[in-house]
Amino acid sequence: MTLPPDSYDPPHQANETKIEQEKQLTLVFDASVLQYQSHIPSQFIWPDHERPCLDSPELVTPPIDLGSFLDGDLSAVSEASQLVNEACRKDGFFLVVNHGVDSQLVAKAHEHMDLFFGMKLSEKQRAQRKIGDSFGYSSSFTGRFSSKLPWKETLSFRYLADEHRSCSNIVEEYFSNVMGEDFREFGKVYQEYCKAMNTLSLMILELLGVSLGVDRGYFREFFQGNDSIMRLNYYPPCQNPDLTFGTGPHCDPTSLTILHQDQVGGFQVWVDGSWRSINPDPQAFVVNIGDTFMALSNCKFKSCLHRAVVNKKTARKSLAFFLSPNMQKVVKPPEILVDPENPRKFPDFTWPSFLEFTQKDYRADMKTLENFKTWLEQKKDY
C-alpha cells in the first residue's frame, strides 16, 4: 500500500512553481530520443516514498446511467442523485454511461491525438505553451518545473461556451492560427468534442444540483458561458515506469473534469486510504469533482485525488475537459449550503485568480485549494 497523501505532503516552500527555480532548465523531453536511453533522466525520478504502484487493485464502481436521468423518470433521477451524492461526498468521482456523446466522435478525438503527437518535436512546438500560460503544447514541463517531472506531453486549449454564438469556433480558429490552415479540420474535431463535453457538463451539473438539494438549474446557470480548458494528454512508453508518473497525485483546481481514457489503462484514484485503478471503459466518462466545485459546494463534495501511471510498452492517451466558470463569476456556495452549523469554508474568489495561482505561484497538487486560501488571506492583509 502507498503511504497516505498527508504523510508525503511537501512543505509549502518545496512546492515548485516558484518561478526562480524554473529558469535553469535545458532538458528537452523528446520521446523519440529518450526511448534509446537505458534510464530516464534524473529530473523524472520521483523520491522513493512517492513512487507509483503500477498494479494497484482495480476499483469496480457501478456507473451512473444518465439515459434514465435524461428521460426524466422521477425514480431514476432520485436514484442517480443519491448515488452521485454518496460518491462525491466520499471520493469525489463517479462514472457515467448512456451520456449521449457520439462514440465515433470520441474515437475521432483519440485518433487525431496520434496525428498531433506523432509529429516531430519541432512541428509540435509551433503550438508551444509559454511559461505562465495555460494553453498550448508542452513536452513534459521541462521549462516550468525542475524535479518530479511528469512523463507526458500535453496539448491544451481554451473552450468558451458560446452563449452569444460569437465564438462558436474558438478551437478551430486557435489551431488554424497557431498550426496553419492544414490544422483547421483537426480544430473542427476538437471544437465538436468540446461542444459535446459542454452539453454533458451542463447535464451533470443538474444532477449535482439535485444531489446537493439546490435547484436543478442552479449550477447549469452558474456555468453558462463557461471558460473551460480542453487538454489532450499523451504518455509515451517509459523505460522506468516504476520511478515516475504520467501525472503525479493531484486534485484538479478546475470545477469538474470529464475524462476519457483509451484502452491502455493507468488512471488511479485515492479511495479509503489506498490507490485504486479505474480500468478503461470506452463507453464511460470519469467525472471528477475539482477544487472549484468543492468550494462551490461549501466542501460538501470532495475534490478527487487522482494520478496517472505510465508503462513500458504502450503509449497512453486521455482526453480531459476541465469545466471552469466564466472569468466574471464569483465562486461562492449557494445560500442553502451555508448555515450556522455549516459556515463558509472558503472566501469568495474568481477563477482567473485561482488559475493564475496554479500557473505562476503554485504547482497544483493535493493541497492546492488550501494553499490558495492561505495565499488569498495573506494578500488581504497587505
Ligand SMILES: C=C1C[C@]23C[C@H]1CC[C@H]2[C@]1(C)CCC[C@@](C)(C(=O)O)[C@H]1[C@@H]3C(=O)O
Ligand atoms: C488549470 C489547470 C492546471 C493543470 C491543468 C488544468 C487542470 C489540472 C491541472 C494539473 C493537471 C494538475 C496536476 C499538475 C499539472 C501541472 C499537470 O500535471 O498537468 C496541472 C495543470 C497545469 O498546471 O498545467
Ligand SMILES: O=C(O)CCC(=O)C(=O)O
Ligand atoms: O491521464 C489521466 O488519466 C489523468 C490526467 C489528469 O489527471 C489531468 O490531466 O488532470
Ligand SMILES: [Fe+2]
Ligand atoms: Fe487531473
